[in-house]
Amino acid sequence: MTHPAWREVPQAQVDRFAAIALAEAGELAQAILGAIRHEYPHVKLVEDESGEPMALVGIRRAIEGFVHNLASGSGKPRVPPEVFQEFGRGEGMHGRSLDSLQAIYRLGVRLAWRRFAEIGQQVDIAAPAMYELAESGFEYLDGLVEQSVRGYAEAAARQASERLRLQRQLIDLLLVEHHGDPVGTLAERAARIGWQLPQSIAVGVLLRPAREAMAPAVGQGILLDMESEHPRVVIPEPDTAGRSEMLHRATTGWSGAIGPPVPLAAAAKSLRWAETAVRLIESELLPGGEVLRCTERTEELVLLPSEELIDAVARRCLAPLDGTSAVQSRRLAETLLAWIETAGGAPEVAHRLGIHPQTARYRLRQIRELWGDVIEDPDRRFEMLLVLRAQRLRGERADRVDRAEAL
Structure with a gap:
């Protein structure tokens, strides 16, 4: 603790406070968990390997960590990171925000402080020192939230990475030559990323304006693969009103070409025309500095290659x-x-x-x-x-x- 009033509390009183709080840590954790279940019945509790709710483990560790730090007077309370990062990861993996988790943390700190105040009176700790203890509790709360935010960000990054991997797999599958009806296979892959199979499709190939160029903000529903040497873009229902203008704005500063609209199973044919146009751009037979539409460059695409x-x-x-x-x-x-x-x-x-x-x-x-x-x-x-x-x-x-x- 860094606050002066708490430093003036005799060590014997601090030790009695800590002993009582640690002895009651398990019981207090159970009471806090019960209140959380009552206030937030929708929250699903995940169990650890022993079958004990992870939330109960986290609450008890948080109480014990705070009290041990309090007794040692070692400065700012240290937050046990693992459990609370896992809470944040869980919220991220299930697509929820951290708002409810923070509200739960505040409830837990409030209940813990209520019992700590009673123990402080029991061992005759002066009110100014207890006020400082309350401030430390809210600092501790900030640390709990910080650890959960880290876990949440990690989960979000992992999910984004997994979605990009699945999206690239879907693009690869879309752009191979299909014999027969590919809809069944494509539908299963598309469902993994929540992508609805279109009736028609156009495929674009882009030329990076710079090695570290930011990905164009092509909008929802349009698939983009930035891992390829020449980024590929898959445009569902390309004749949808406003889609052409949106793509034009999103790809400002890029060069490339968008192949003709084709049925879903013929996406590879649209890709071939886009690749042909890109080769002509690289050979300076077609102008660069914009993303061309193959349907507007028929003469060049038929004659120049x-x-x-x-x-x-x-x-x-x-x-x-x-x-x-x-x-x-x-x-x-x-x-x-x-x-x-x-x-x-x-x-x-x-x-x-x-x-x-x-x-x-x-x-x-x-x-x-x-x-x-x-x-x-x-x-x-x-x-x-x-x-x-x-x-x-x-x-x-x-x-x-x-x-x-x-x-």
Whole structure:
């Protein structure tokens, strides 16, 4: 004890006080437990290995610890940590708050103080010293609460860690190729984390803006796996009103892609499109700095990953340009693409390219001379359309890189 009035109490009186209090510790603990059961009948008491309620053990140890400390005069009362940390862990594991536990502690301290006051009178300890004893009791209460808070925090962290582990297991199961109906297996895993299986799903892949980047606050119901090299996000019912805007806000500053909505069993297909888009972002063929939607980047996702195939087709279907200069080849290629896209004549092509109609007519005549009747074949025109659009996309990417380097 650190209070002056208590230090002035003769040791003989302190020893008599301690002897009586320790002799009654078990009986007092039983009385306090009975009052707790009466005041808080909903509280479930956990028993230890001997079958004795842990609460009774904790109350008795708390009383004995306080009294021993009181008798020795060793300063601030030391709280026995194990039992009270376990109380806090129990509240955390069952999803309850610490409010009722703190109320129980206050009840116990009040009842203990009532009996200690009677013992103080019995051994003639002066009132100022007993007031200081009461203050020490409330300090002790703070220590009990502190130990329970530690246990509670430990349980909460353990539960959060376990939920993340189960969530990653569910994500892994969702994203494998399924043959047949996977709902039964998925439902069992989803139930462990309270996740309701959706009808449709979209899968996103993210690129970290920094190694220690905070996880995006994607909101309830959306699964997030931050342990992967590229974090994965699973979005149930992606077409739900407001979900797109919420994800956009949550992923501000991140790069990545969200695959197309698919049925639950086809989640792996949505993942593949998102991974394809992320590879294009890493190759600077798609812009970074935002989370793209694959459904809004269809042309790039279809044409850009097929570079080798497109180049092989280009060597064949654009072979007539081999004998032209680089400038002439570029102009004729853009004119050919404009003609295929507009399905019109020289005026439409001229308007699209911003050139004079006479220039467009001259280029179109050159095209007909170079390709001949092949240009009228719908299948060949479609091939040319794919090749020329792919080249245009690559050219736009090259222009972006040149501008960035110039800055």
